[in-house]
Structures are given as C-alpha cells and as structure tokens.
Amino acid sequence: MHQKPINSGWIEVICGGMFSGKTEELLRRIRRAKIANLSTIIFKPHIDTRYSKNKIVSHNNNSMDSVIIKKTDRRVARDISERGRSIDSVLKQYKKTVYPMHKRFVEPSKSIADINISGENKTEKSVQKIITSIDSLLLKRK
Numbered sequence: 001m002h003q004k005p006i007n008s009g010w011i012e013v014i015c016g017g018m019f020s021g022k023t024e025e026l027l028r029r030i031r032r033a034k035i036a037n038l039s040t041i042i043f044k045p046h047i048d049t050r051y052s053k054n055k056i057v058s059h060n061n062n063s064m065d066s067v068i069i070k071k072t073d074r075r076v077a078r079d080i081s082e083r084g085r086s087i088d089s090v091l092k093q094y095k096k097t098v099y100p101m102h103k104r105f106v107e108p109s110k111s112i113a114d115i116n117i118s119g120e121n122k123t124e125k126s127v128q129k130i131i132t133s134i135d136s137l138l139l140k141r142k
Contacts, residue, residue, distance in 0.1 A: 023058040042066040047087055
C-alpha cells in the first residue's frame, strides 16, 4: 500500500482467472486494512448469490460483509430487457448449465488449445494474438 494524503482513498482491483485466489486476496487485504484502522468497503453485485446474499465468500468459505450493488451487468440487463427473462432464470441457467459446462468443456480444453484468449486483454491485443498465431501456422505449411 502507498501513503495517501489525509481524506483521500483509492480503489484496488484484483484480477485473475477463475479459482485463482482473487477473493482470498481481497479478504486478506481487507483484514490488513482493518488492522491498520483504515476504513474499507466491499461492494458485491446483487445477482451474486452463490454463497451468500450479503457477504463476499471465498471458495475456502472465508467471508466478510459487503454492500450490495443493485445495478445488473449489461448481459443480465440484456437478457431481462431484450429476452424477457428474470434474474432468477439467468442465475438458474448460469448455475445449472453455463458454469458446469465451462468446467466440463472449456477448462480442460485450454491445455490442448493452440491459442488461449483470456478476455483480460483489449480486443485489439487478442485479435493480434490470433493473427500472429494463424500467420505462424500458415508459414509452417509452406
């Protein structure tokens, strides 16, 4: 952490893939900030009810209270407004189909894929990665 002037604050972003320890890291940082008597606040989208409606919970079952944010993300908003779905149906589909299929098919295929695009980079960077890989494959064929 960096020294900050009095009456200022900052936002910390923790990035990583699924099951990479992001929530554990968040909880660790919050615990340290509380020990240092710093004011902290954790926000959580209201559609995230996987482990708790009002707490951030890690896969290791560690948790802290959070402030619920009621603004849905654009995909859920699209499904509701354009497709006439409810939040419950979107979450049900995620829990019943999307997440299990991701674990069953996407995760195992990453180790055998020629190219992995994480979604963490800007679109241009990802497209360039694909173009470079295709060019390399085409050169090998010549």
